[in-house]
Amino acid sequence: MTKRANAKYKIDRRMGENIWGRPKSPVNKREYGPGQHGQRRKGKMSDFGTQLKAKQKLKGYYANLSERQFRKTYDEAIRLTGDSSENLIGLLERRLDMVVYRSKFVPTIFAARQFVSHGHVKVNGKRVTIASIRLRAGDTIELTDKAKGLATVLEAVQLAERDTPDYIEVDHKGMTARLVRIPALSDVPYPVQMQPNLVVEYYSR
Structure with a gap:
């Protein structure tokens, strides 16, 4: 955890x-x-x-x-x-864990950080375990063969609560993604x- x-x-x-x-x-x-005072009117x-x-x-x-x-x-x-x-x-948004989350390979951003640290992600063909590493436009990520079959990954891909943004190209069949461009604030799908x-x-x- x-x-x-x-x-x-x-x-x-x-x-x-x-x-x-x-x-x-x-x-x-x-x-x-x-807390007990949570319902008080806020000034x-x-x-x-x-x-x-x-x-x-x-x-x-x-x-x-x-x-x-x-x-x-x-x-x-x-x-x-x-x-x-x-x-x-x-x-x-260029953080590796964020791109993994945006690509819908995991259900939460917290899970993305753990997912990367456990060595389940490759960046441009090389395994990376540092969640804070920043990608550049054009960089690709791919899940390891072991990670591609994980139940959490397969379930996350099917989540209907969020979509992948257009600044990331995702192939959920091959479990790969590419950062197309650096997003602006208006591009980011914040709830x-x-x-x-x-x-x-x-x-x-």
Whole structure:
């Protein structure tokens, strides 16, 4: 099990949103936060609070990255030319575990991180076990022969709750995928609204 697998739905409840769009999310039944005071009326959130929530939601969506990993990604995004918020999304979506998840080879992003670390994925023909490695446009991934027959993979491919985005070409018969291009924010199929511009504001204070 990954370190956050058993607690991933706590993120949903804390945010008050079903951030992965999963049918089992507790937010589908009750949208208020956890704890005995979860149903209390919330006051108006400060600018800092709004920015912090945007950061926590985006960080949580990507398998609850550590603060160090997420800050490092932000630092890289602002060094690149162009819009920093778009750069941030592009860097996050290029992660190997994210491409595996988007390709529907696994049911959750948490499972994708574990899947890669167990050596089930090849990048351009070479086995890779580092989930955070970033792909470039044109790179291909392929599942190992053993992974192609796993029940979790076969079940994930049939999931109707999400589709593969158009910036990834997927062959579910051959269990391969190719990153066609680096996506923009508008290309990414988030189940809820993400605000990377507020994340940039948070870190640039």
